[in-house]
Amino acid sequence: MPQLLDTVPASTDGGMENKSDVSQHRARRFCFVATASFVGMLAMVAGFNFLVNPLAEYNTQLVSPLIPTTRREKVDYLQRATAAPEGIVLGSSRVMKFEPRYLYEVTGTNFYNAGVNYADPYDYLAIVRFYRRRYGRAPATIVLGLDVPSFSDAVDTDLRLGSTPELFREVADDLAMQYRLRPYRDAISWDQTKQSLRSLVFQVRPSSRPHSLVHFTDDGVLVYEDREQQLHDGTFDITPHLDYTKSEYEQRVRGFSELSKRKLDLLRKFFKSCETDRVEVHVFITTLHPQLADHLSTTTSYNERRAELCCVLDECQREFGFHWRDFSDIESYCGDQRDFVDGVHPLEPNTRKMIDTLWESCRQDHGGGSALQ
Amino acid sequence: MLFNSYEFLLIFLPLVLCVWWFPRLDVRWRLAILTASSYLFYGWWDYRFVPLLWLSTWGDYVAGNQINRSQVPWRRRGWLLFSMTLNLGLLAFFKYLGFFAESWNALAQWQQWGGPFPVPKLVLPVGISFYTFQTMSYTIDIYRGAARPARSLLHFAAYVSMFPQLIAGPIVRYSDIEDQMRAIPCRCDWNVMARGIMFFVLGMCQKVLLADTIAAVCDPLWRDPARLQLLSAWFAALGYTCQLYFDFAGYSNMAVGLGLMLGFSFPQNFDSPYQAANIAEFWRRWHMTLSFWLRDYLFIPLGGSRAGSLLTARNLFIVMFLGGLWHGAGWTFVCWGLYHGLLLAIHAALRRTKTLEGMSRPVGTMITFISVVVGWVLFRSPSLSAAGTMITAMAGCRGIDKNLEQAVCGVWGIAVLGILLGVCLRMPNMWRISVGLNFYSAAAFGALMAFCVLRFSQLSPFLYFQF
Numbered sequence: 001m002p003q004l005l006d007t008v009p010a011s012t013d014g015g016m017e018n019k020s021d022v023s024q025h026r027a028r029r030f031c032f033v034a035t036a037s038f039v040g041m042l043a044m045v046a047g048f049n050f051l052v053n054p055l056a057e058y059n060t061q062l063v064s065p066l067i068p069t070t071r072r073e074k075v076d077y078l079q080r081a082t083a084a085p086e087g088i089v090l091g092s093s094r095v096m097k098f099e100p101r102y103l104y105e106v107t108g109t110n111f112y113n114a115g116v117n118y119a120d121p122y123d124y125l126a127i128v129r130f131y132r133r134r135y136g137r138a139p140a141t142i143v144l145g146l147d148v149p150s151f152s153d154a155v156d157t158d159l160r161l162g163s164t165p166e167l168f169r170e171v172a173d174d175l176a177m178q179y180r181l182r183p184y185r186d187a188i189s190w191d192q193t194k195q196s197l198r199s200l201v202f203q204v205r206p207s208s209r210p211h212s213l214v215h216f217t218d219d220g221v222l223v224y225e226d227r228e229q230q231l232h233d234g235t236f237d238i239t240p241h242l243d244y245t246k247s248e249y250e251q252r253v254r255g256f257s258e259l260s261k262r263k264l265d266l267l268r269k270f271f272k273s274c275e276t277d278r279v280e281v282h283v284f285i286t287t288l289h290p291q292l293a294d295h296l297s298t299t300t301s302y303n304e305r306r307a308e309l310c311c312v313l314d315e316c317q318r319e320f321g322f323h324w325r326d327f328s329d330i331e332s333y334c335g336d337q338r339d340f341v342d343g344v345h346p347l348e349p350n351t352r353k354m355i356d357t358l359w360e361s362c363r364q365d366h367g368g369g370s371a372l373q
Numbered sequence: 374m375l376f377n378s379y380e381f382l383l384i385f386l387p388l389v390l391c392v393w394w395f396p397r398l399d400v401r402w403r404l405a406i407l408t409a410s411s412y413l414f415y416g417w418w419d420y421r422f423v424p425l426l427w428l429s430t431w432g433d434y435v436a437g438n439q440i441n442r443s444q445v446p447w448r449r450r451g452w453l454l455f456s457m458t459l460n461l462g463l464l465a466f467f468k469y470l471g472f473f474a475e476s477w478n479a480l481a482q483w484q485q486w487g488g489p490f491p492v493p494k495l496v497l498p499v500g501i502s503f504y505t506f507q508t509m510s511y512t513i514d515i516y517r518g519a520a521r522p523a524r525s526l527l528h529f530a531a532y533v534s535m536f537p538q539l540i541a542g543p544i545v546r547y548s549d550i551e552d553q554m555r556a557i558p559c560r561c562d563w564n565v566m567a568r569g570i571m572f573f574v575l576g577m578c579q580k581v582l583l584a585d586t587i588a589a590v591c592d593p594l595w596r597d598p599a600r601l602q603l604l605s606a607w608f609a610a611l612g613y614t615c616q617l618y619f620d621f622a623g624y625s626n627m628a629v630g631l632g633l634m635l636g637f638s639f640p641q642n643f644d645s646p647y648q649a650a651n652i653a654e655f656w657r658r659w660h661m662t663l664s665f666w667l668r669d670y671l672f673i674p675l676g677g678s679r680a681g682s683l684l685t686a687r688n689l690f691i692v693m694f695l696g697g698l699w700h701g702a703g704w705t706f707v708c709w710g711l712y713h714g715l716l717l718a719i720h721a722a723l724r725r726t727k728t729l730e731g732m733s734r735p736v737g738t739m740i741t742f743i744s745v746v747v748g749w750v751l752f753r754s755p756s757l758s759a760a761g762t763m764i765t766a767m768a769g770c771r772g773i774d775k776n777l778e779q780a781v782c783g784v785w786g787i788a789v790l791g792i793l794l795g796v797c798l799r800m801p802n803m804w805r806i807s808v809g810l811n812f813y814s815a816a817a818f819g820a821l822m823a824f825c826v827l828r829f830s831q832l833s834p835f836l837y838f839q840f
Contacts, residue, residue, distance in 0.1 A: 027563035030815040034570055037819025042826060185379055190827040 046187040054195035057159040057183045063203045066195055068212075070116045071123075071164040074220060075130065077112070079166075084135040085112035089220070090127060091145030092119040094286040094344050096222035097351045098143060106359050109141050113220030118158040120150040121266035122171050126161060128273065129170035138277035143358070145286045146267075146313075148306045148328075149252045153260040159183060174266060227341045238289075238340065245343030246295050253300040259308050267312075271320040281322035282358050283313060287335060287350065288328055292343030323362045333357040374417040376627050377581055377829055385414065386631075389536075393635055394561045403557070404531045407635070411534035415500070422498040425463065426534060432459040433508040434522075434529045437515045441522045449516060456512035460505040467495055468502065472702030500540035502699055506666055508533055511547040513670055520548040528554050537631035541624050543642040544662040550637065558636045565633050567810055573630030574822045575803050579623030581825040587616045587793055590786045595753065598763045603773045604780040606766035608790065613753050614746050615793040618647065621660070626803055641804055647745070647797040650737035651729065652716040655745060663699070667692050682725060686718035693717065700752070705760060709751040716744055742798070 050058050056065040056072070070093075087109045089098045093116075100111035114127050124144060132138050149155055157175070162168050162183060172180075186192050202209035213226045230236035274281050285306065288296070296302035306328055313324045327333050330350070334357070339350040346354070374381045389410045393403055416423045436456035440449050471493050478489040511529070514520035523529035532554055538545050591612030594605055601609060625642035632639040646659035656664045672692045678685040690711065697710015723729050729737070747764065754760035765771055774780035781787040808814055 024563045026810050027567040029812070030567045030810040031563060031570060033812055033815035034567075034574075034819040034822075037816040038822045038826075039819075041820050041823035045823070045827065188379075188826055189829070193827060 042188050045193055046184075049187045049189075049192050049196050052196040052199050053163075054199035055159065055186070055192060056163050057186055057192075059163055059165060063199050064209075066199050066202075067160075068117060068214070069160060069163075070216075071158075071160050071167055073216060074114050074116060074127075075164055075166050077218075077220065078114070078131065078134055081112075083110075084131075084137075084139075085110050086139060087111040087141035087143065088127070088131065088139045089113040089115055089143045089145075090119065090124045091115045091286065092147050092150065093117050093222065094147060094346070095143075095145035095351075096216075096220075097346055097348055098145070098355065099221050099348060099351065100219040102348075102352050102355060103143070106355055107141070111141070111143070111219070115145070115220070115222075116158075117160070118150070118155075119147075120155070120157055121263045121270055122157045122175065123161060123167070125174070125266060125270045125273070126167040126170040128270065128279075130166055132277070133170070138274070138279050141280040142274065142282070143355075144281060144283045146283060146309065147286050148302060148309055149249065149256065151259045151263050151305070151309060152253070152256040153262070154255055155252060156182065159186070174269075224341055224345075228347075231341075231347075238342065241342035242289060242291055245289075245292055249292065249296060249302075249343065250299055253296060253302050253305075256301055256305055259305060259312065264312060268316060268320075271316050271322065274322070275320045281320075282362065283322055283324035284354065284358060285309065285313075285324075285326045285328050286344070287330060287333070287346055287354065289340045289343040290330060290337050293329065323358075323365060325358055325361055327354050327357075374414050376624070376631075377577065377825070379826070379829060380417075381414075382826065385410070390634060400557050400559070401527065404527050407536075408527065408531045408534055411531070411536040411539060414536040415534065415539055418499050419496070422501075425467075425498055425501070426504065427530075429460060429463060429505060429508050430530050430533045431526070432456065433512050433533075434526050436512045437522045437529075440512060440515050453512055453516045456509065460509050464501060464505050467498055469698070469702045471495060476704075503542050503544055504533055504539060506544050506663075506699075507546065510544070510666065510670065514546065514548045520551050523547070524555060535632075535635075535637070537628040537635070537637075538639060541621070541628075542660075542662055543625050543628060543639055544666050545639050546662075546666070549640055553637050562636065565636060569630045569633030569635075571630070571808060571818060572626050572633060572803065574818045574825075576623045576626030576628075576630055577825045578821055579619040579626065581623075581828045583793055583796075584616050584619035584623060585828070587612050587619070587789055590782045590789055591616060594782070598754070598759050598766065601763065601766045602771050602780070603766065603769045604777065605774050606763055606771075608781045608786070610746050610750050610763070610767060611794065612786075612790055614647075614749050615790065615797060617749060617752075618643070618797055619793065622802075643802065644804065645797070645800075645802045647742055648738060648799075649741050650734045652713070652720045652741055652744060653724075655741055656713075656717070663696070667696055671695065678721060682722055685721050689717045689721065690714040704757055705751050705754055708757065708760075709748055712748050712751060716748075738798070 051060055052063050053060045054063070054066045056067060056069045085100070087103065087107070089095055089100070089103070089111060095115040096113060098113055098115070100113055103109065103111040116123055116127075128138065128142070159182060161171070162180070213224065215223050215225065217223060227236060271281070306326070310326055316322070317324055325332065330337060333350070333353045335346070335350045335353055339347040341347060374385060376382070389407070392398075392406050412423050412426070415426060433456050436452045439452040443449050443452070474490045474492045478492065480486075481489060511520065515522055523532065532547060532550060591609050594601060594609035595613065598606070622643040629639045629641070640662055642660060642662050644658040644661065646655050649655035649658050672688055675688040675691060676684055677688065693710045693714030694707065695710070697706045697708070697713070700706045700709070747767070750763045750767070751760045754763060778784075781790070
């Protein structure tokens with residue numbers, strides 16, 4: 001028997017029995033106190049994390065979250081806007097530089113950039129459904145940028161979707177139980193507790209909170225304040241940003257052995273609903289800085305998954321009749337590697353070229369007509 | 374299901390304990406529920422392999438009964454052979470077929486013997502090495518007259534599948550637990566429960582707070598051994614030495630703790646092995662249940678150490694070769710086993726000539742520890758060439774790191790390693806620590822457990838699951 005405790009041996013002797021009862025009582029109290037202490041401490045931590053809500057996973061807003069809440073901001077805009085934008089741009093932060101103004105110049109359609117951080121098919125579906133609920137009809141045109149890593153099962157759907165009730169309820173039935181349980185699980189995690197403490201420090205001492213280096217324009221376009229200023233001054237050095245994205249994407253793509261069936265089904269559902277609503281859809285695979293593309297092709301299975309996604313898009317194109325292009329390589333749209341702020345985020349000159357290429361190829365594919373339906 | 378997962382700790386375990394200790398519940402029902410929950414625990418990982426567990430359980434139960442009933446020696450031997458064939462056949466098929474095919478193909482290619490065999494890509498059923506050894510011990514013990522057959526198939530199924538020890542040991546022999554299986558307590562002994570909680574919590578701390586912490590520091594170094602030089606190579610090797618110990622000892626202690634919570638006492642699996650003064654002592658203190666299994670069912674039947682130096686060395690090599698192969702189907706494990714066979718043979722020879730008598734214990738401990746660390750390099754490396762690269766770096770043949778801080782992963786890295794080495798080499802293990810039962814210790818254990826749960830956010834399987 002383990003010697004961890006000094007225990008009183010059981011005995012048939014009356015006095016010893018008494019001692020044994022005492023020992024049993026003491027041990028029982030130990031078990032209950034240990035259990036209560038365990039449950040109590042977890043409950044306390046969960047309550048603390050829920051109230052502080054550092055990663056915007058819950059619907060509490062007592063303390064400003066540490067990370068951008070783009071879903072909240074974009075939903076608020078769409079709720080405030082009295083006139084519905086005819087078209088929307090969907091995708092992750094990698095499409096946030098697609099300018100509605102330029103799209104208007106090219107297409108004559110009034111757009112809003114509804115790109116949100118770490119978007120995946122749940123977000124596309126949620127935003128389109130929310131749009132339909134808000135304006136009573138579907139958008140006329142959608143420009144959708146797909147990130148290959150967002151189709152990995154290892155990359156979870158962003159929890160900020162869950163903390164935006166307007167979007168969450170649109171896809172609640174489609175979300176797996178695991179996703180719905182994650183906020184509870186995260187509430188008892190060390191990482192979130194650290195972030196809560198950090199968030200609380202910023203709340204108590206606002207001067208210590210780092211100044212946000214990005215903001216959105218009225219039409220939903222992202223502005224990188226510092227980097228664009230440095231670009232303007234000619235002092236911008238992309239190398240550290242490239243290195244960061246290299247390690248981040250290498251980690252994100254590691255173990256990405258197949259496209260997520262669940263997310264592909266959802267993407268098909270999205271295309272199906274667009275086909276039903278006669279929405280004009282333009283899809284593209286988001287671009288990469290050439291150095292990052294080379295890095296990922298040699299160290300990960302990124303290119304294999306990208307090829308699989310292309311096959312899926314070809315199939316979907318035949319079935320649902322939209323138009324798509326792969327912009328992973330900058331040559332595909334005559335892009336310039338200087339027009340990136342890091343490995344994955346292009347600047348306006350590149351996004352404009354992508355828009356031009358997308359519409360030009362669409363015209364060629366459809367014999368000069370722009371309507372795809 | 375992992376012990377260090379939310380679903381196990383917050384749902385599975387409380388439910389099983391509540392049902393197991395439910396008052397006035399018949400023993401048969403309790404065993405049935407324990408068995409069913411153990412299958413659920415196992416099937417959580419991959420339900421397709423549960424029938425394999427049933428097959429092994431049924432086969433050995435039948436074989437055990439037949440061996441016990443029969444008085445005819447050849448029939449008894451026949452049933453024992455059936456049990457061995459079944460268990461070793463399962464192991465050979467799932468664990469070694471691919472390895473043997475690959476090795477044969479490599480040899481055939483080298484000797485130009487013709488076309489290669491197809492290499493099957495089979496998923497290794499988790500815990501197969503452990504439960505097949507347990508069930509084999511059952512039939513062998515009955516054959517030897519060291520144990521009686523289980524009271525019923527349910528009793529035997531509960532023993533084989535019992536979730537605390539199913540996946541990564543300790544290897545509980547039927548003879549170790551036979552009496553406990555025959556007299557399952559109906560009322561909870563709170564002293565035993567408290568002891569179980571302590572073992573479980575401290576085991577969890579070993580895994581989550583110690584093993585996972587050093588793993589986070591050292592794993593990046595192991596990804597590319599070619600970049601390592603003298604200091605970083607030693608840092609990586611020592612880090613893995615600590616990680617493996619705390620990972621596996623942590624799991625074993627959690628298993629012992631869970632067993633105690635259910636009222637069963639499992640054997641000790643680790644006894645501060647890195648404090649051993651020689652390699653034979655190391656093997657009496659590291660993964661003790663496997664060492665004793667190999668000793669009793671393999672080494673002694675082969676003749677043990679009583680048949681002269683050469684035969685002892687042969688027996689040690691055979692046992693350690695098979696011990697290495699038990700750990701994994703790969704040449705690195707085979708070499709690791711043979712390396713330990715060599716160390717044990719050298720030790721046996723030196724002991725015979727009484728050369729070791731004058732050696733002080735600290736010197737012996739240091740030599741043993743360094744030898745073991747070198748062995749872990751073979752154990753951890755993905756290939757023999759990677760192991761060679763690592764060992765040459767440790768020998769200083771690849772130069773000395775210029776950036777000391779980078780080599781030892783900064784102050785944090787060296788501090789963590791220093792503390793863990795201190796614990797391994799100097800501290801008494803959990804089986805020797807005495808803790809008082811009072812309010813403060815209870816609150817502290819509860820808080821420690823909660824702190825471990827906070828660290829669950831990343832999936833971290835136990836290293837021995839792969840064996």
